[in-house]
Amino acid sequence: MSATSASPAPAPASSERRAWMAVLARTPRADLEAAMERALHGLPTPAYDWLRPPEIGLAMVRGRVGGSGDPFNLGEATVTRATLRLRVPDDALATVGVACHLGRDRRRAELAALADALLQMPELHAALHRQLVEPFAAQQAARRAERQRNAAATRVEFFTMVRGE
Numbered sequence: 494m495s496a497t498s499a500s501p502a503p504a505p506a507s508s509e510r511r512a513w514m515a516v517l518a519r520t521p522r523a524d525l526e527a528a529m530e531r532a533l534h535g536l537p538t539p540a541y542d543w544l545r546p547p548e549i550g551l552a553m554v555r556g557r558v559g560g561s562g563d564p565f566n567l568g569e570a571t572v573t574r575a576t577l578r579l580r581v582p583d584d585a586l587a588t589v590g591v592a593c594h595l596g597r598d599r600r601r602a603e604l605a606a607l608a609d610a611l612l613q614m615p616e617l618h619a620a621l622h623r624q625l626v627e628p629f630a631a632q633q634a635a636r637r638a639e640r641q642r643n644a645a646a647t648r649v650e651f652f653t654m655v656r657g658e
Contacts, residue, residue: 532624
């Protein structure tokens with residue numbers, strides 16, 4: 494490598510990647526498909542190879558007594574997972590995308606894995622993060638806040654009165 498060539502940008506922090514993967518996992522397929530189409534501006538879908546094609550399975554859901562007590566098996570949930578690697582001329586620079594979400598939607602897992610792989614590419618990261626992750630994260634935060642407001646509206650405050658004093 495010559496002294497004038499730029500070194501590749503560092504990989505995103507694992508916490509940052511975990512955050513965008515969580516947003517992608519909660520995004521409905523239709524929204525993800527439309528956003529990916531807009532983000533790629535009508536370009537063909539990047540070529541990739543499956544490391545693990547979308548597969549459906551079960552995952553054990555664990556709970557805790559009182560939210561912080563002893564863990565117990567609550568039941569099983571259907572999940573879909575997929576892993577792909579973008580095709581690039583130099584395999585050493587190939588990016589691997591991973592997706593896992595609740596439900597049985599193989600296409601959604603494919604789109605989320607592709608988005609994960611593309612978000613790891615330094616030249617695409619900023620634009621894709623702005624077009625994919627930020628709007629979906631804002632929508633999900635708004636829905637969460639609405640659910641919290643609705644739950645707070647039904648909250649009942651109890652108090653005790655002392656008799657005979």
